[in-house]
Amino acid sequence: MTPRNGIPIRVGVFGLLGSGNLGNDGSLEAILGYLRAEHPEAVVDALCGGPETVSARFGIPATRLNWYRGEYRTASRAGSIAAKGAGKLVDVFRTAAWVRRHDVVIVPGMGVLEATLPLRPWGFPYALFLLCASGRLFGTRVALVSVGAAAIRNRPTRVLVRWAARLATYRSYRDAQARDALRAMGVDTARDEVYPDLAFSLPAPPSPALPASPGRVCVGVMAFHGGNDDRARAEEIHRRYLDGTIRFVRALAEEGRTVRLLTGDAVDAPVVAAILDAVDSPLVTVAETSSLADLMKEMAAADSAVAIRYHNLICALKAGTPVLAVTYAAKSEALMEGMGLGAYCHPAREVDADRLLEQFRLLEKRSAELRQTLAERNEDAVRRLKHQFTALTAALFPTTDQPHRHTTPHAHAPVRQETP
Incomplete structure (x- = not known):
């Protein structure tokens, strides 16, 4: 894809990345591999849980997801409760400003539309809603790629997740049950596809150089x-x-x-x-x-x-x-x-x-x-993910040159991914 008017397209990645969960970071690694191979001209940065880790490991600029650093600690004192509440308000403007600087934002994999583990509505569901609402407001394309979803009983969480999904430009799921769950929550999934988890696009591990312990x-x-x-x-x-x-x-x-x-x-x-x-x-x-x-x-x-x-x-x-x-x-x-x-x-x-x-x-x-x-199922998973990346390019990266809608230059360097 040729950059519009010579200005590289600006891509953001979003999620609880760099926070210690290896699965989440693996999904990020897969998306960065896709961007590096198919859109090397793209300028990439992240809004994420662990910006220092993401920058050090993947070589991209990163911004902290939440203004309040104690966001995921239990707030028991009046001061911490007030700070957490203030952070929710500040994050509205921080998220909107970050989204507005981008042409495309990708949420790579992860169970972002589920609550199968303990989850509060004002945590990540709120952050995801802010992201998708900001994307719709500023015309930034937001893609939920090979994400997980599940039925959610808690009403505030369900409402936030439902509206986040509705406001996204592109949605795909890592299994059919995820798509069915979102449909049951009131989202029109007729055009949404199911693909394997993004981690299946990562390189297969090499055979061990030395024999492992028998029976390991x-x-x-x-x-x-x-x-x-x-x-x-x-x-x-x-x-x-x-x-x-x-x-x-x-x-x-x-x-x-x-x-x-x-x-x-x-x-x-x-x-x-x-x-x-x-x-x-x-x-x-x-x-x-x-x-x-x-x-x-x-x-x-x-x-x-x-x-x-x-x-x-x-x-x-x-x-x-x-x-x-x-x-x-x-x-x-x-x-x-x-x-x-x-x-x-x-x-x-x-x-x-x-x-x-x-x-x-x-x-x-x-x-x-x-x-x-x-061995047979892995070959099929790789093939299907290649098809998804082709579909993702068609949905998010238009080939026609159009006037760039942003007036301020983007200072971030092109995506580079360090070998872990």
Whole structure:
């Protein structure tokens, strides 16, 4: 695409990026790869949760998503409550000013239209609504790309999510259930498409240079306390999940299996510590990972895996490693079904270590067959995502030269992505 009047098109990326969630950052990496390959002339920056991390890792300018730095900490004192409230007002103008400087804003993947984990309406749903409303106000094209969505019971959250989706220029979903959920919330999805998660467009992990320990199992863990509707029994759910996972890991170690514990977010560290404390074995170790590429390498070196976080599952599937999903939302079940492993799911809210072990052994018995299935499904996912990127270009990057509607020059450098 030729820049209009010699001025490069200005693209913003938006979301809880750089905040410690490897899945979110993997989605950003995928979109930046698309922009670098298809629109190298674009000037890219971010409005995100962790601007320092995003700038350091991906080489693009970034601005903090919220004016109030304590946005995602619980406000209990009058001062912090007042500051958080003031921040909501300030963010209206900050978000509008940022959006107005761009021709296109992309929200890359992530579960931005769901509340399957604890979520307050005045948190990210409010921020997403401000983004999409500002886009409509200033004529900036806003794209929700391969996003997750789910039914939302909380009315204020549902209203904000519904209007954010309605105001977006482009929408696509990472599974059919997400599209159905948004339709049920009153959004016209007749022209919306379903594509795989953006992480499937990332490079496949290389084969391990050295043979991994025979029988190695990757176990992805999570600080899981249920979702929005489980707040009253959050600790009970967490305890059951943790106890079941500890029993499962202990059983593997007692069989002489090497276990690698994986996380997907900084908040998962206490779960890892609890497992290591309860299972005192040199066979149980923790993988140091800082990207989805790191997670994929770990998964590729394993014979099999068990995981709960959505993008840990994707890393195993992308690596071609048979994985058993500990599921807390329909998105994980849809993902596993789509990749041919729908029979290997276990409920996160009701973890039963004995049943989990039984399912895991059945998974391993079919390992060779499942690896072949995953190879075929991965090829199809890559093909479908190439089709999405073509559609995204058609929707967001017009080929006809038109007068640039902004009068102030953009100072940001063209997109560059550092190797993690």
